[in-house]
Amino acid sequence: MEHIFTFFSSHQQMIFMLILMVFVGIEVIGHVPSVLHTPLMSGANAIHGVVIVGAILVLLNADVNKPLTLVFGFIAVILGTLNVVGGFVVTDRMLEMFKKKPKK
Amino acid sequence: MNSTLLLDIIYLVASVTFILGLKMLSKPESARNGNLIAAAGMTAAILGTIFLRNNQIPSIIYILLFAAIAIGTIIGWMTAKKVKMTxxxxxxxxxxxxxxxxxxxxxxxxxxxxxxxxxxxxxxxxxxxxxxxxxxxxxxxxxxxxxxxxxxxxxxxxxxxxxxxxxxxxxxxxxxxxxxxxxxxxxxxxxxxxxxxxxxxxxxxxxxxxxxxxxxxxxxxxxxxxxxxxxxxxxxxxxxxxxxxxxxxxxxxxxxxxxxxxxxxxxxxxxxxGSAAAAAGTSATGGTIKDISVADTAVLMNYAKKVVIVPGYGLAVAQAQHVMHELEALLEERGVEVSYAIHPVAGRMPGHMNVLLAESNVDYAKLKEMDDINPQFDTTDVVLIVGANDVVNPAAKTNPQSPIYGMPILEVERAKSIIVNKRSMNAGYAGIDNELFYQPKTSMLFGDAKKVVTDLVAELKSM
Structure with a gap:
């Protein structure tokens, strides 16, 4: 139990943000038409690519004398970039097709 | 202003762009801009993380970092641009x-x-x-x-x-x-x-x-x-x-x-x-299937008043959406009312079929959602099902044992005649038999979707 309290007190601000973000996420998505499920999933997919920020931090703080860390950091940044760039570009390509529709 | 504070502000702005982006992505009109806004926020967050630093970083690390970002960007961009919509x-x-x-x-x-x-x-x-x-x-x-x-x-x-x-x-x-x-x-x-x-x-x-x-x-x-x-x-x-x-x-x-x-x-x-039992059940109801030729299909469609096309993943795989649009235009020219019935999960993902048809310039107004099109099947003369299977399987309504029981379907069996284009009698993606194919109103038009639709267009033009 003590562990939980110390965890809470040291991450208090983060936990507040976490709880609020859960509700924001639910609010933002509510009542989405099924036509947009795929682009929305794809867009959300690109946004969680924000994990790349963590990969960059790890690589920037990596010890130059530990080659394994550098290799892992390098790969992590590649993976994160793929997620971000691929995610946003593919979403844009999907949505581009919606826009081209001729209106009657 | 110190760089840590600036970075915090950038992070705050980026978080707001993510929320706004998702919000805008859930409406068709604003979706594309929403995606771009989130992408801009992401770029700012990444650049800020790299450049707004107080400590010294060895140059070898910067080289690795930029190389990794360059590799990821090039591969990600190329793949996302090149891949087929299907x-x-x-x-x-x-x-x-x-x-x-x-x-x-x-x-x-x-x-x-x-x-x-x-x-x-x-x-x-x-x-x-x-x-x-x-x-x-x-x-x-x-x-x-x-x-x-x-x-x-x-x-x-x-x-x-x-x-x-x-x-x-x-x-x-x-x-x-x-x-x-x-x-x-x-x-x-x-x-x-x-x-x-x-x-x-x-x-x-x-x-x-x-x-x-x-x-x-x-x-x-x-x-x-x-x-x-x-x-x-x-x-x-x-x-x-x-x-x-x-x-x-x-x-x-x-x-x-x-x-x-x-x-x-x-x-x-x-x-x-769990569908082994259900599959056994449906094949028991199975009877004979009826073939139809391309020429007969063309005649049937030419003299119809109202045609509904049910596109499925098979259409997309065969890349037949463009020629399908041609068929639709040709029929419209001859006074046939044509619309597309889009099941919510047509294709492989919700909304996937809309993307594919929009790609081939099909008028958005012709794409009818399930709830709008279902009441119209009673007055429809010909339903052309291309590469769809599970979304028109009546077992979803009639057979409680079926694994798709309860899934809302397109009620095509209410139309006057039904033409099903499939490559073979193989079961659909869900791996279950479809009793629709054995009904007296149903005719099967076997063949690759693109070839069959192309032949249909040629046949119609010669009439």
Whole structure:
């Protein structure tokens, strides 16, 4: 139990943000038409690519004398970039097709 | 102004763009701009993280960093631009897996730094386990959708075995966090267990449920990113990750509702496995099927007043959407009313078919959603079903034993005549028989969708 309290007190601000973000996420998505499920999933997919920020931090703080860390950091940044760039570009390509529709 | 404060402000702005972006993505008019806004926020957050630093970084690290970003950007951009629209679902899946793998690697590298430190190890292990499950699960989902892995192997008691692997993985990760294990090898073992669980989790799930699984894994990766946010006290990772985690979960549930299935039954699935009995039931009702020629189909359609086209994944695979549009235009020219009936899960993902048809310039107003088109089938002369199967299977309404029982379907059997184009009598993606094909009103037009529709156009032109 003590562990939980110390965890809470040291991450208090983060936990507040976490709880609020859960509700924001639910609010933002509510009542989405099924036509947009795929682009929305794809867009959300690109946004969680924000994990790349963590990969960059790890690589920037990596010890130059530990080659394994550098290799892992390098790969992590590649993976994160793929997620971000691929995610946003593919979403844009999907949505581009919606826009081209001729209106009657 | 000091750079730390500036970075905090950038992170705040980026978080707002993520929220705005998602909000705008859920409306057709603003969707594209929403995506661009979120992308701009992401770029700012990445650049800020790299350049707004107080400490000195060795140049070798900068070289590695920019090389990695360049490689990722080029590969990601090219793949996303080049891939066929039909392959969209598996592409989303693999990009999702990359994010999961990234989160798992970060945790693996942080393991030796924080080992023994309980508070931080909880977040390290959470990122490690969730990221790994998302990575291996997404790769399996990619292989399945891409057709490299067609079977849905179900080892006996796979539910029990999967549950055991899951409990063991979580238990082991918790043990590492709380008991202050410092041995790096233990971290690698936990990683391997989580990777194994990801494979075992997705492997038995059948094709029709794959979009739901991708959406679920998508929200997992969001959680893994959020775990990283906790670890680094990094606001933008936390907000972005949690936002996707919660929105993704809601989206997953919405997709399940579209197919009238519960998330529980998707994950612990009765799909496919439980259908042996149902399949036996439907084949008993089976009778003879009736063939129809291209010429007869053309005549039938030419003299119809109202034609409804039901496009399915088969149409997309055959790349027949362009020639389909040509057929539609030709019929319209001759005074036939043509519309497309789009099932919510037509294609491989909700909304996938709309994207494909929009690509070939089909008028948006002609795409009718299920609830709008169903009452119109009574007055429809000809229904042309191209490469769709499960979404028109009446078993969903009539056979409680069927695995798709309860899924809303397009009620094509109310039309005067039904023409089904398929390559063969193989069962649909859900792997179940379709009694519609045996009904007296139904005629089968076998052949590749693109060839058949092209022949239809030629035949109509000569009439």
């Amino acid at each position: 392959a969209m679902p598996q592409l989303v899946s693999i990009f999702n897996g990359m994010g999961g793998g990234c989160a798992a690697l970060i945790s693996l590298m942080e393991f030796p730094e924080h080992a023994g430190h309980m508070k931080l190890m909880i977040t390290v292990m959470a990122g490690l386990v969730i990221g790994s499950v998302s990575f291996s699960g997404s790769v399996v989902a990619f292989l399945k959708l891409n057709g490299n892995l067609n079977s849905n192997p179900r080892i006996p008691f796979y539910n029990v075995i999967n549950a055991l692997i899951l409990v063991a993985t979580l238990g082991f990760a918790a043990y590492i966090s709380f008991a202050g294990v410092k041995d790096m090898n233990m971290g690698v073992i936990a990683l391997a267990m989580a990777l194994l669980y990801g494979v075992m989790f997705v492997l038995p799930i059948g094709g029709a449920d794959m979009p739901v699984v991708i959406s679920l894994l998508n929200s997992f990766t969001g959680l893994a990113a959020a775990a990283g946010g906790f670890l680094y006290h990094n606001e933008v990772m936390l907000t972005g990750g949690i936002l996707v985690g919660s929105a993704g979960t809601l989206l997953t549930v919405a997709m399940c509702e579209g197919m009238n299935r519960s998330l529980f039954s998707v994950v612990f699935g009765a799909f496919g496995a």
